[in-house]
Amino acid sequence: MNAMNWLAVYPEVVLVVMALLIAIVDLFVTDPARRPTYWLTQLTIAVVGVMHLCYFNEGATVYAMQGMVVADPMGHLLAFLACVATLVTLVYSRPYAASREMLKGELFTLTLFALLGIAVMVSANNFLVVYLGLELMSLSLYALVALRRDHVLSTEAAMKYFVLGALASGFLLYGLSMMYGATGSLSIPQVFNVISGGAGSLPNHAVLIFGVVFVxxxxxxxxxxxxxxxxVPDVYQGAPTAATLLIGAAPKLAAFAITIRLLVEGMIGLAIEWQQMLLVLAVCSLVIGNLAAIAQSNLKRMLAYSTIAQMGFVLLGLASGVANGNTLSAANAYSSAMFNIVTYVMTTLGTFGMIMLLARAGHESEEIKDLAGLAKRSPWYALVMMVFMFSLAGIPLTAGFNGKLAVLQAMVTTDSPLYIGLAVFAVIASLVGAFYYLRVIKVMFFDEATDTTPLAAPADARFVMTLNGLAVLVFGVMPGGLMHMCATAVVKALAT
Structure with missing residues (x-):
């Protein structure tokens, strides 16, 4: 194995070595606050994130491990953002976990292994590597959801997540096995070459299409x-909020990455088929997510349905790459979808982080009514939470607005009546969704407080929360830098 193989996977090697080392070191930690484990974990994530950022700035694309791994700018950017999301999640989670007897070595080691799974997924260039990374991430997340073993809701959520996750993994694996049967290869570039030969050259074209459905x-x-x-709703509500954020932030970047790897880099020749499916999924997500969220009184459950609606926008972007039989708008569409999901993750970190900061021992503070009078108890918290709600609703001058606008722009520039009509539908669906976000703001600023307990949070959590809110505003006013990074990553991924 030559040096280039190792060079391409240095960040993952560092991550797996440190995860094992931290698991051993934690056995000798006697501090109940687990400070050595916590800071060693954060240092590891920071170093790995910087490595990915440096690789992204180099702009090179390297194939390694006999072509099974691709280290390209898109993978490095998504891995870097996943590291940032995980680092921020642990800052928010630390006081929450400490008050619920969850601050154990397992929290940190499982988080690192979940991050390793994400890193493997974003750099996958082979069906087996995709599945390996997916299962590594998923199994770690199942265990994190069940970390509060004496909590009925958490245990129930873990069971639901495990059973349905196994079913979904089975769907994906079955679909990939059909793709292998139809193309004779597990390599994503080789699958692309076979499919590009045209339907007439494929003896198992029907099997290929059937496989795409399962994928x-x-x-x-x-x-x-x-x-x-x-x-989504049951797991988001039942899981400890720390685990909910670990599920709802960084893994979404990994899911986006393997969607690009499989559908775009491997099956762009079948775009007409899978784009139709994505459009149906997008419309269903926008309708079900926004309408169901209106009826929710639990904030975590409302945000779960909000997530479903937000994924509708991402799918619309992914489904706009090939229009009128050409791929001229592909880079614009996929980079817009990537920017959208990044802004969503940024805002999700803040919303669930706020839920954890407002929680205290014996009280979760996850009902919408628990936010009543927050503007009087803590004007700064209320202001930051308002920024996050505005971003999710797509209000101008927030990152969420630019994310949605980028997707809508990509759809309209296709000049297809279908996509223009769907863009109008998406705007109307967003207007419906704005109701439940504005309801949270109304409760914070205009309802009388039912709980006057003073708010207390560690200085580092308050500082990161402030930075999180400012980031949502900065990328709302000046989105160009992040948009350019997403566009560069996608263009270089498509070029190779």
């Missing part, structure tokens, strides 16, 4: 898109 179903589950959304 799309498996990807839709990981993204949390309707009608494969049934796990």
């Amino acid at each position: 799309v179903a498996g990807l839709a589950f990981k993204l949390g898109a309707a009608p494969f959304h049934m796990w």
Whole structure:
């Protein structure tokens, strides 16, 4: 194995070595606050993130491990953002986990292994590597959801997540096996070459299309898109909020990555077929997500349905790459979808982080009514939470607005009546969704407080929350830098 093989996977090697080392070191930690384990974990994530950012700036694309791994700018950018999301999640989670007897070595080691799974997924260039990364991430997340073993809701959520996750993994694996049977290869570039030969050259074209259906179903589950959304509300509500954020932030970037790897880099020749499926999933997600969220009184459950609706926008972007039989708008569409999901993750970190900061021992503070009078108890928290709600609703001057606008722009520039009509529908669906976001703001600023307990949070969590809110505003006013990074990553991925 030559040096280039190792060079391409240095960040993953560092991550797996440190995860094992931290698991051993934690055995000798006697501090109940687990400070050595926590800071060693954060340092590891920071170093790995910087490595990915440096590789992204180099702009090179390297194939390694006999072509099974691709280290390209898109993979490095998504891995870097996943590291940032995980680092921020642990900052928010630390005080929450400490008050619920969850601050154990397992929390940190499982988080690192979930991040390793994400890193493997974003750099996959082979069906087996995709599945390996997916299962590594998923099994770690199942265990994290069940970390509060004496908590009935958490245990129930873990069981639901495990059973439905196994079903979705089975869908994806079955679809990939059909793709292998039809093309004779597990390599994504080789699958692309076979499919590009045309339907006439494929003896098993019907099997190929059938496989695409199962692959799309498996990807839709990981993204949390309707009608494969049934796990999202129950798991988001039942899991400890720290685990909910670990599920709802960084893994969404990994799901987006394997969607690009499989559908775009491997099956762009079948875009007409899978784009139709993505459009149906997008419409269902926008309708079900926005309408169901209106009826929710639990904030975590409302945000779960909000996630489903937000994924509808991402799917619309992914489904706009090939229009009128050409791929001229592909880079614009996929980079817009990528920017959209990045802004969503940024905002999700803040919303669930706020839920954890407002929680205290014996009280979760996850009902919408628990936010009543927050503007009087803590004007700064209320202001930051308002920014996050505005971003999710797509209000101008927030990152969420630019994310949605980028997708709508990509759809309209296709000049297709279908996509223009769907863009109008998406705007109307967003207007419906704005109701439940504005309701949260109304409760914070205009309802009388039912709980006057002073708010207390560690200085580092308050500082990161402030940075999180400012980031949502900065990328709302000046989105060009992040948009350019997404566009560069996607263009270089498509070029290779």
